[in-house]
Amino acid sequence: MLKIDKLNLKFKSNGFTKNLFNDFDLSVNKGEFVCILGPSGCGKSSLLNILAGFEKNYTGSVLLNDEKILKPDIKRAIVFQDYALFPWLNVIENVSFGLKKKIPNRQECFMQAIRYLELVDLVGHSRARIHEISGGMQQRVAIARALAVQPEILLLDEPLGALDDWSRRNLQNELIKIWIELQQTILFVTHSVDEALLLASRIVVMNVNSEKVLDIQLEAEHPRKLDHPESVKIRLLIKEALSQKLKKNTQENAAQSSISDNIFDPTI
């Protein structure tokens, strides 16, 4: 479904041209819950920016259902760490934002939005303003907004990083529920090993040089426990994979993640 081949991304930082990804390959099948795990600066956010279509100056091929990814599209919905909800709209207007073109009728549009608000347990707050609800609720609105357009792949950029423990655990359960109920293909970027172990059906580990150092399937049933034998085993593998590569490359600089200067690019 998603196929990344020989990906390279050149970008300028402090006057130097740097290269991210060095022929990075990744294939994601329909229905997978893939966690991309890596230390900060490994390029995992840049990868998500490419997949979302914000960054088009890459080389190599990035295909979703054989279609080259060059600009944003509702087939690839993204959820950011800081929610990025529209403060001038209320909850349900936010959720139906991406539906307006598909469903011109306002009433039907809201009906569809309500279905996704139900999924994240927020129907009771559909008329609330964004600043009136908590961070955890805001992130659920953002997830509902992204799901409402029925994307082929849901991209999540450290979505739980800004939340308190309690909200984080809640949202982890919601994400698992969504993944199972909608059979949604999910690409989840995180730097938390525990989170990846709890959620993913597959974990891809990247090191600071944006190389793929581990790609492993998880079989354990949800809800998972961190002391499950599989989790313990995979945690060790992740640790090994990261430390090996680190030793090898200690002199090299960490790559920085970046996004094009001009967020309005390319089409306005």
Place this chain on the structure above:
Amino acid sequence: MTEKSGKSSQTRVIFLLSLLLLWYVICKLEIYPPYLLPSPSMVLNTLKRGFLDGAYFPALFQSSKRVLIGYFTAVIIGSLLGLAISRFKQLSNSIGESLTALQSIPSVAWVPLALLWFGISESAVLFIVILEAFIPCSLGVQNAVKNIPPKLILAGRSLGCESFDLYKRIIIPAILPQLISSLRLSWAFAWRALIAGELFINGSGLGQTLELGRSLSDMSEVIAMMLIIAVIGYVADNILFRKLEESVNHYS
């Protein structure tokens, strides 16, 4: 809340009344002769006469017409220019920076050129009003667009908004609160520029009436005009624009 606002309006009234009293006392003590400082009752009489025999209405009408035409033209030019400047880097490096320099030239400094180019006419005043009022609007819009969180624009784009839609559904709503503040600032500039411009041209208007009072050494006319100018400015700024600002605040 109502008790608080009641109290603050009480303070306001007391302050204004004591100013009036001070003015009255100074006149009563005859520190300055009445042709230099007319008493409150003289100004009141001038105001009463001006409104009752209708002499002020043409002036009010002409001034309002000028300022509204000038203001709306300025605001349209200013907002569009602001959007264009924030969109294109070349524009921001060229026009964007010179706008700040332009803003530091007070409107009166343009009067000689305006009179030379447009004659002693309506157009000269309009020119000055537009020139003064479009700059704060343009700068405000530029700044507002720059302050939109980039993630909001990315989120909008990934939800299917591009080009015109992006302006209609993301950029304009996002900058609206700051846009209204810029409109308010532009209004203040337009109003001052209007009066300054009107001092120098013929015909009817608040500025002209004030200038006529000066040439006839009728200080109560001058003060009456100043009061009218202040009251109109206050009403527009503190009542009209404040209501508008409150109504578009994202967080209220």
